[in-house]
Each structure stands twice: as structure tokens, then as C-alpha cells.
Amino acid sequence: MKNSRLTAFDIIYDILKNGAYSNIAVEKGLTEVEAKDKAFVSRLVYGVTERKITLDYFVNKFLDSKTKPKVRFLLYLGAYQILFMDKVPDAVAVYETVELADSIGLSYYKKLINAVLHKIIDNKDELENTEDLSIKFSCPPHLINMWKKMYGEEKTLFILKVVNNRPPVFAIPNRKFVDEGELQYEFLDAGIDCEVYNDVVKINSSFDLNSIKAFKDGLFYIEDFSSYSCAKALDCTNGETVLDICAAPGGKTFTMAQSGANVYAFDLYEHRVVLIKKSAERLELYNIKTAVNDALxxxxxxxxxxKILCDVPCSGFGIIRRKPEIRYKNLDDIKALPQIQYDILNTSSKYLKINGRILYSTCTLNKKENEKVVEKFLQNNCNFKLLNEVTVFPSESGGDGFFYALMEKIND
Incomplete structure (x- = not known):
């Protein structure tokens, strides 16, 4: 098995240099370390990725910007431990980082790495004292400014205070077999710390999903609480025909199917449809039909x-704490999204019966992708009326940032 810090470095390099998705890179990399080291490696990788702006600020004070990427990424690894991991002594963080330089062909830079890390130790109080929100919370100024403009300074600060926290994990009981109390018992019996949270179970300790008997037996599925609440808001009932237009990975599909509705789950890609189908079989939710479909x-x-659930592709600014690299998206790169989202909503609405309801949703915090899309749709479709519109902001113990709008078709 590989050294934990070396594994973390390799994953970080794949994310920052090669543009790999953090969740996929971490899942792949963790297969190379012992079970006892998995949490530590995950913490380092996600920590460095989400705190890159802060780490750059400190590294750039003492290092030429033209330095090799590998040297910079190795310094990120050491600096993160110094600035954000209280349980790792500064001396250990420096020693382990310097020693790691040999393993990745950077022996020539060991004295430089040692010197920079010691200077960061001497200056780390700057982080607590800075009033620069971008440096303090490692969030790009353009994203902070966008949130301030749309939601105000108080709400923006609320968002920033939680985006670097570890996101809660929620297990949704498959009520065909168990309720939330019975599911909690299953977890506790397996040695997993958890608690009942509303009508689901919040898991408070690390676990290997595929090793849990209750998972293999189809007693639950994993879904963020905000996503779960969104699917519940459509209020599906037994025997209804429900379309889940952009369904993968399937959490909302399973939540709606528990009502007894006949749910048709679609996605653009075959492999994602297969994942939904396999999970539905594990859960024994036989009222789900899957197919490939282009939502546009x-x-x-x-x-x-x-009823129709239209959970469209989005910028993902509501789930930054799950996928920290999302925060670095250039706002110009997402300019085309609102039109795509509108087109998917508009096309999906044509499948709805009179008096039927459609729920438009995203996992982002951006009014151009949320309220503005809904507003444009209602202006162009006078036979629909808005019933409810909800923006959920991420919270420390609750769900992710989310938006949904419930509309009803009143005539043709």
C-alpha cells in the first residue's frame, strides 16, 4: 500500500494539473491506501482543493510563481496541514513534506520547501486576522461578489462559513422495509454513529457503503437532504405517472417512487441510466422504468x-463543499447554462397533463439559473402558474444549497 501523503499528493496533482473531478479522483486513489488512512487522505485532498486560494496567498509570499507545479502542490500539502490541521504538529507537517520530496523526484528542492514552510508557520496568524473574505474562506472574489449582489452580505457570509465544512451524509430509509428509527438501529448495530434527522438518518461517522449489510439489503440510499426535500415537494401519490427528466444518479427518483407513483427516469447517457436501474433493483422499487433520452x-x-421533475444541469454553486473545485469556475463559462435550462424546462412542460405539476430545480445558488429561468418560462407560458419557489442555503448540519420552483399547468 502507498504512503498516505504520497497518495494525497498524487490525487491533488491529478485534480489541479489534469483537471480530474475530485470525487472520482479520490475514490480511485483511496484504493491504494490502508483503511485506517482513507479519512486522512480524503481530508488532505479535499482540504487542499477547497483552500487553494488561501494556500496560494501564503505560498506566494515566499515563493517565485514560476516554480514547478509539483513543488507548489507539495507546498500546498504541507501548508494545509500547518494552517488547518490542528492535530498535525507543525514540525511533523514540515518533516513529512520535506521527506516526501524524495519520493516524487524533488530532492533538489528540499531546502527550499523546508524554508517556505517554516516562514508560513511564522506568518500563519495572518489567516485569522485578515478581512479579505476571498483569502479567509478561499473563495474567488467574482463568486463572492455575485452572491453579495444576489443575496446580500449577511447571507453571503453565512454561505462562506459553511462551504469549507465537511458535508453531512444522509441515508434515506426505503419505507418498503424500514422507517427512520429502524434504519438508525441498523446503523448503530453495525457500529456506525448516526441520528434521526427529520424523517431520514444523518450519518456522523465514516463508513464503507458497500460493506454495510443494510445497504446490500436495499434498506436505504444516500441522498442529500435538500435534494430529498425537493423531490418530496412534488408530492407524488400512488398510481400517478411521474417523469424524472434528468434523473441520474437517481436519489430523487427513488424518493418519488416510494410514493407508489409510476416513475420514468431518464438521462442522456446509457451508463448513468444503468446505474439508476441497478439501484432501483437493489431497493426493489419495481415501479421505476429507465431509458436514455435527450431532455432538449x-x-x-x-x-x-x-407530475414532472426537471432537475437541470447547473453550475453547482450549492454543492461546493462536496465538490470544492466547482468554486473556481469562471462565470463566463456558465453563461450558456440559463438558456439550456430554460430549453429543458420548456420541452419538459409539453409532456404535462392539464392540472399537472412540474418542479424545476437546481443545486446552485445563482438567480440567473434559478429565479430568472422560472420567470422567463412563466412569461412565455401563460398557461402555467407558480405555486411555490424555495431557495435553500447550505447549513452546517443540514443539506446543500438548492433551488426549486413548483408550477401548475392550468390549461392548454
Whole structure:
């Protein structure tokens, strides 16, 4: 098995240099370390990725910006331990980082790495004292400014205070077999710390999902609480025809299917549809049908629905604490999203019966992708009315940032 810090470095390099998705890179990298080291490696990788702006600030004070990327990434690893991991003594963080330089072909830079890290130790009080929100919370100024403009300074500060926290994990009971209390017992019996949170279970300790008997037996699935609440807001009932237009990975599909509704789950890619199908089989939710479908193109073979969930692709600014690299997106790169989102909503609405309801949702905090899309749709479709519109901000013990708007078709 590989050294934990070396594994963390390799994953960080893959993310920052090669553009790998953090969750996929971490999942792959963790197969190379012992079970006892997995939490430590995850903490280092996600920590460095989410705190890159802060780490750059400290590293750049004492290092030429033209230094090799590997040297910079190694310094990130050491600096993160110094600045954010209280349980790692500064001396250990420096020693282990300097020694790691040999393993990655950076022996020539060991004295430089040692000197820079010691200077960061001498200056680390700057982090607590800075009034620069970008440096303090490691969030790009353009994103902070966007949130301030849209939601105000107080709400923006509230968001920033939680985006670097570890996100809670929620297990949704499969009520075909268990309720939240019975599911909690299953976790506790397996030695997993957890608590009942509303009508689901919040898991408070690390665990290996595939090793849990209750998971193999189809007693639960993992879904963020905000996503779960969104699916519940559509209020599906037994026997209804429900379309989940952009369904993968399937959490909201499973939540709606528990109502007894006949749920049709679609995605653009076959492999993602297969994942939904396999999970539905594990959960024994046989009222789910899956198929590949392009949400942008009208499908004349689509069944007319009583209810539709339209959870569109988005910038993801509500789930930054789960995928920290999202915060570094250039706002110019997401300019095309609102039109795509509108087109998917508009196309999906054509499958709805009169008096049916459609729920538009995103996991982002950006009014251009949320309220503005809904506003444009209602202006162009006078046969729909808005019933409810909700923005959920991420909280320390609750769900992620989310938006959903419930609309009803009143006539043709």
C-alpha cells in the first residue's frame, strides 16, 4: 500500500494539473491506501482543493510563481496541514513534506520547501486576522461578489462559513422495509454513529457503503437532504405517472417512487441510466422504468405525466463543499447554462397533463439559473402558474444549497 501523503499528493496533482473531478479522483486513489488512512487522505485532498486560494496567498509570499507545479502542490500539502490541521504538529507537517520530496523526484528542492514552510508557520496568524473574505474562506472574489449582489452580505457570509465544512451524509430509509428509527438501529448495530434527522438518518461517522449489510439489503440510499426535500415537494401519490427528466444518479427518483407513483427516469447517457436501474433493483422499487433520452429534444413517445421533475444541469454553486473545485469556475463559462435550462424546462412542460405539476430545480445558488429561468418560462407560458419557489442555503448540519420552483399547468 502507498504512503498516505504520497497518495494525497498524487490525487491533488491529478485534480489541479489534469483537471480530474475530485470525487472520482479520490475514490480511485483511496484504493491504494490502508483503511485506517482513507479519512486522512480524503481530508488532505479535499482540504487542499477547497483552500487553494488561501494556500496560494501564503505560498506566494515566499515563493517565485514560476516554480514547478509539483513543488507548489507539495507546498500546498504541507501548508494545509500547518494552517488547518490542528492535530498535525507543525514540525511533523514540515518533516513529512520535506521527506516526501524524495519520493516524487524533488530532492533538489528540499531546502527550499523546508524554508517556505517554516516562514508560513511564522506568518500563519495572518489567516485569522485578515478581512479579505476571498483569502479567509478561499473563495474567488467574482463568486463572492455575485452572491453579495444576489443575496446580500449577511447571507453571503453565512454561505462562506459553511462551504469549507465537511458535508453531512444522509441515508434515506426505503419505507418498503424500514422507517427512520429502524434504519438508525441498523446503523448503530453495525457500529456506525448516526441520528434521526427529520424523517431520514444523518450519518456522523465514516463508513464503507458497500460493506454495510443494510445497504446490500436495499434498506436505504444516500441522498442529500435538500435534494430529498425537493423531490418530496412534488408530492407524488400512488398510481400517478411521474417523469424524472434528468434523473441520474437517481436519489430523487427513488424518493418519488416510494410514493407508489409510476416513475420514468431518464438521462442522456446509457451508463448513468444503468446505474439508476441497478439501484432501483437493489431497493426493489419495481415501479421505476429507465431509458436514455435527450431532455432538449421533444420526444413524441414520452407518456403524458401527472407530475414532472426537471432537475437541470447547473453550475453547482450549492454543492461546493462536496465538490470544492466547482468554486473556481469562471462565470463566463456558465453563461450558456440559463438558456439550456430554460430549453429543458420548456420541452419538459409539453409532456404535462392539464392540472399537472412540474418542479424545476437546481443545486446552485445563482438567480440567473434559478429565479430568472422560472420567470422567463412563466412569461412565455401563460398557461402555467407558480405555486411555490424555495431557495435553500447550505447549513452546517443540514443539506446543500438548492433551488426549486413548483408550477401548475392550468390549461392548454
Amino acid at each position: 429534444v421533444y420526444n413524441k413517445n414520452m407518456p403524458f405525466a401527472d
